[in-house]
Amino acid sequence: MTGAADKEPKTGNNALNGAEVLLRVLDEQGVEVIFGYPGGAVLPIYDALFKQDRIRHILVRHEQAAVHAAEAYARSTGKVGVVLVTSGPGATNAVTGLVDALMDSIPLVCLCGQVPTKLIGNDAFQEADTTGITRPATKHNYLVREPGALAQTVREAFEVARSGRPGPVLVDLPKDITVGGAPLTPPALSRLQRFRRQGGPDAAAIARTIEAMKTARRPLFYTGGGVINSGPEASELLRRLARKTGYPVTSTLMGLGAFPSPDPQFLGMLGMHGSVEANMATHGCDLLIALGSRFDDRVTGRVDAFSPDSFKVHADIDPSQIDKIIQVDVRLEGDLRDTLEALLEAWDDTPAPDLTAWWNQIASWRSVDGFGFTQDMTPSAIIRPQYAVRRLYELTQESGRDTFVSTEVGQHQMWAAQHFQFDKPNHWLTSGGLGTMGYGLPAAVGAQVAHPDALVIDIAGEASTLMNIQELGTIAQYRLPVKIFILNNRYMGMVRQWQELLHGSRYSQSYSEALPDFVKLAEAFHGTGMRATNVGELDDVIRRMLAHDGPVVADICVAENENCYPMIPSGAAHNQMLLGPDQDSEAAGLTEEGMMLV
Amino acid sequence: MADDIQKSVISVLIEDESGALARVVGLFSGRGYNIESLTVAVVDAERHLSRITVLTSGTPQVIKQIKAQLKRLIPVHAVCDLLEEGQYVGRELALVKVVSRGEARTEGLRIADSFRARAVDTTAGSFVFELTGSSEKLDAFIELMRPLGLAEVSRTGIAAIARGPSVFHLNEEPV
Secondary structure, three states, X not given: OOXXXXXXXXXXXXXXXXXXXXXXXXXXXXXXXXXXXXOHHHHHHHHHHHOOOOOEEEEOOOHHXXXXXXXXXXXXXXXXXXXXXXXXHHHHHHHHHHHHHHXXXXXXXXXXXXXXXXXXXXXXXXXXXXXXXHHHHOOEEEEOOOHHHHHHHHHHHXXXXXXXXXXXXXXXXXXXXXXXXXXXXXXXXXXXXXXXXXXXXXXXXXXXXXXXXXXXXXXXXXXXXXXXXXXXXXXXXXXXXXXXXXXXXXXXXXXXXXXXXXXXOEEEEOOOOOOHHHHHHHHHOOEEEEEOOOOOHHHHOOHHHOOOOOXXXXXXXXXXXXXXOOOOOEEEEOOHHHHHHHHHHHHOOOOOOOOHHHHHXXXXXXXXXXXXXXXOOOOOOOEOHHHHHHHHHHHHHHHOOOEEEEEOXXXXXXXXXXXXXXXXXXXXXXXXXXXXXXXXXXXXXXXXXXXXXXXXXXXXXXXXXXXXXXXXXXXXXXXXXXXXXXXXXXXXXXXXXXXXXXXXXXXXXXXXXXXXXXXXXXXXXXXXXXXXXXXXXXXXXXXXXXXXXXXXXXXXXXXXXXXXXXXXXXXXXXXXXXXXXXXXXXXXXXXXXXXXXX | OHHHOEEEEEEEEEEOOOOXXXXXXXXXXXXXXXXXXXXXXXXXXXXXXXXXXXXXXXXXXXXXXXXXXXXXXXXEEEEEEHHHHOOEEEEEEEEEEEEOOHHHHHHHHHHHXXXXXXXXXXXXXXXXXXXXXXXXXXXXXXXXXXXXXXEEEEEOOOXXXXXXXXXXXXXXXXX
């Protein structure tokens, strides 16, 4: 077996090998971009990629980043994100991203190399039980064992990823399957008929909802990422329903952008770091209509004190989310777009109810201005992080460009959610459910690849961004003009905040010791670095950053001890918000029981 | 919360494919649900369907979640709560090895007879009894055998099916 003829796998006359079949199916599924990293088990796929020019491959610097980039690509386009990684460490590195996508309902297909089928179970080089490891990390996963099953399995993976509540799907591809010949079987009738969009929402449930809506005096829409996942049409329908009814709207972190945040009917985000008016309205409403949100603990606070006096309606595409945490009065199972359409139709020309008293109450909560802060405008004054985000938003607005914002995880993420405004869906990219530090930089890569002409900003913290800082290499290679706006407070800020409030200010391991010089770091990766150390320098740095047509790392040195307020401490109720540092923490419900919670 | 814990017998029709059982078991362990017994076997070879019967317990809210979460698994075709649906028949099989001689041996055989247990293996010093019935009946038999030389027990966990003409339907329409 040494002849030259043996080096090319025998695939018969004009036959395709598995890798080529795989790429044909990807093409058929409309895939334009893959985020990946090569390795031994996926070499046949990389070879097939080399020989074609329909699908673009973005080479990341770490598999975790490939998944986050694909997540942002998916979130910002509504398409399925595609990842390609090798066996063993390639697969295990991808796991964090897969769980992140699972928690935030992001449609992904992760193609993963595997050792040849004959070696599976033998502890072969770079072998891992990938389907075993990723079973709870994905919506579904597959190991392709027969060449004949390859094409249909990949098709089904896409269908599972995008149908119903979207999520990540992994396809494990042993090397013999991609090297050897495989049939490009024609698309067959899918076994997933049951995943097709369900019929319209239950008419009786719609009627009960409308009945409650007609008599409600203190109603509230509580919207989530499901509105975004349902497509831009769902956001549009939400806006129309809110206009017709005159109801206030609050949103989860994942739902930001579905309803325009500068709108007077928008109360801001609710939950642990939500606005005073959103949380007080959630606590005080008499009708709560949850749309594509899942009563996450960051939203509900103390469950038995959550929105105690309201009639509750829950609309979600995933029936398992309804009655999971909060028992509701009406279930509306189905795609949000259909549900909103049915609600609009049933509401019809009902005149907007008189909600003056409710809006007056909301206005009084609003006047507390929980997001307020005081910035000393002396040029040499220290920049407060909230002010930096506000100025970033205002100057971005002036530029008039289509803007996508990603974040890392922590205080800066909350300040971005509080102070940056969103008026369109699919433009806010953040790790909500899993809270993955290191998400924002690769996410910015994915968004910029999907939208080459848009302005893409990663609002970052100095600690989080270091978790995937190697992606500056990807940014350089593809000349992605991503802006990394680091709110550098030299602390893992949210950890520091909790240690201050709950652990007697013992700042155990939360100081960012030995930070790199971010300006030099940017330069080392062929980008541009900038730094603002005081208020006087801030606007200039932001303007230069926005004007620069290449990648920029902006090191914004901000106040080190700033806390993120308002804050509902774990285990407290919505009407027990901490508003600022001067408030008595015991009165605000900081309890030992709460300390046990995350 | 702990006072309204109830038992539940859940039947699951699932595609007989690699890893399918692991998905179900992983769902229970990952979400902290309880498995008191679990049985599984192929029931429709043509359509590659297995039936899993899980005996579980939890608050009504947890039981509802277990069913909803099971339905999310891609290979799961149908989920049925037999307690909720009405009357059901639940049966378990046990193989019970009793090692004894003399008086205890005779007594063991007498009790086995009254339970309609069958001796499926007999030696001069031992019996293996096969017994089918409700879990309670099996418990009672094993307790009685304990002082009579009970050496080893193997139980299947319960298989269950609804009484009456109602049939556990598939979600899918036939292709």
